[in-house]
Amino acid sequence: MTIFKKATRxxxxxxxxxxxxxPAAAADMTLRGAxxxxxxxxxTKTLREFERLATEYTGGALDFDLRLNGELGVEKDHVTxxxxxxxxxxxxMAPSNMATFAPSAPLMDMPFLxxxxxxxxxxxxxxxxxxxxxxxxxKADIIVLGYAGGGVRNLVSRKPIRNLxxxxxxxxxxxxxxxxxxxxxxxGAAPAAIAYNEVYNAIQTGVIDxxxxxxxxxxxxxxxxxxxxxxxxxxTITVRPLVMSGTAWRKLTPxxxxxxxxAGREAGAFGRELxxxxxxxxxxxxxxxxxxxILEFENRDKLLDMVKPVQDAYAQELGASDLLAAIRGM
Numbered sequence: 210m211t212i213f214k215k216a217t218r219x220x221x222x223x224x225x226x227x228x229x230x231x232p233a234a235a236a237d238m239t240l241r242g243a244x245x246x247x248x249x250x251x252x253t254k255t256l257r258e259f260e261r262l263a264t265e266y267t268g269g270a271l272d273f274d275l276r277l278n279g280e281l282g283v284e285k286d287h288v289t290x291x292x293x294x295x296x297x298x299x300x301x302m303a304p305s306n307m308a309t310f311a312p313s314a315p316l317m318d319m320p321f322l323x324x325x326x327x328x329x330x331x332x333x334x335x336x337x338x339x340x341x342x343x344x345x346x347x348k349a350d351i352i353v354l355g356y357a358g359g360g361v362r363n364l365v366s367r368k369p370i371r372n373l374x375x376x377x378x379x380x381x382x383x384x385x386x387x388x389x390x391x392x393x394x395x396x397g398a399a400p401a402a403i404a405y406n407e408v409y410n411a412i413q414t415g416v417i418d419x420x421x422x423x424x425x426x427x428x429x430x431x432x433x434x435x436x437x438x439x440x441x442x443x444x445t446i447t448v449r450p451l452v453m454s455g456t457a458w459r460k461l462t463p464x465x466x467x468x469x470x471x472a473g474r475e476a477g478a479f480g481r482e483l484x485x486x487x488x489x490x491x492x493x494x495x496x497x498x499x500x501x502x503i504l505e506f507e508n509r510d511k512l513l514d515m516v517k518p519v520q521d522a523y524a525q526e527l528g529a530s531d532l533l534a535a536i537r538g539m
């Protein structure tokens with residue numbers, strides 16, 4: 210055998226060995242995360258818990274690089290990156306931002322979807338959302354690892370609202386999603402979609418009488434200065450999936466996938482408890498400071514019945530009637 214042939218075989222052998230070893234080398238990788246918020250936000254804390262658990266369960270095989278404060282854009286950007294398998298490997302986001310790829314996703318943001326916090330937590334701790342997870346995996350190449358969230362949205366107004374009579378004709382700001390306006394119109398209110406950064410001035414000048422939101426936003430943006438009444442309609446308990454890019458997911462070994470899924474599930478439960486607790490704390494802080502007055506809504510159960518026809522029609526539009534029925538049946 211000539212020296213040239215020997216050298217060629219040595220090179221080929223080295224290339225073959227490298228190819229065989231490649232999957233093991235790929236198993237040690239850095240996952241890139243994105244958060245629109247700082248370290249103190251519940252989403253970021255939940256992602257840090259996910260990182261901690263995933264590191265523990267994979268024996269330190271994975272590294273994490275979480276970018277904060279919107280460095281990698283807003284949630285709609287994150288969805289695009291996750292779908293394309295670039296820039297972002299894991300994040301927490303609102304379901305509505307994934308609607309482009311998974312038409313059923315906005316169902317999780319629908320008002321009055323959950324009867325109470327116990328029902329909400331029961332749904333998110335079960336596999337009832339598995340059909341939606343499959344749709345996201347197939348159409349968006351996004352893997353749901355767990356469910357965070359827990360912010361409770363209530364009515365916030367400059368005048369007391371205690372019952373359906375008070376709600377009748379109530380001029381309120383709602384988010385741009387059509388289902389929001391349909392739901393509150395069915396309850397007798399007069400909803401209008403107004404840009405979020407215009408809400409404070411719109412209430413102050415009397416263009417609207419209130420809006421709906423979570424305690425954290427009321428406190429952080431000082432909405433209580435123009436709308437000091439918070440009525441506990443509890444019409445939305447937020448669902449915020451903790452997700453991963455399918456591209457990154459497929460680079461993990463089966464054992465790592467199992468470990469990461471476990472970490473996501475447990476981190477989601479951690480995030481739900483954290484945000485729910487912080488939501489109640491913030492409400493109490495504002496009430497104790499005399500910034501808000503907390504009101505109960507009379508016969509809230511009646512609201513759940515009144516909105517069912519609207520919910521049914523919306524679920525049918527999304528092709529998610531079976532999913533809605535399964536959630537209600539929990």
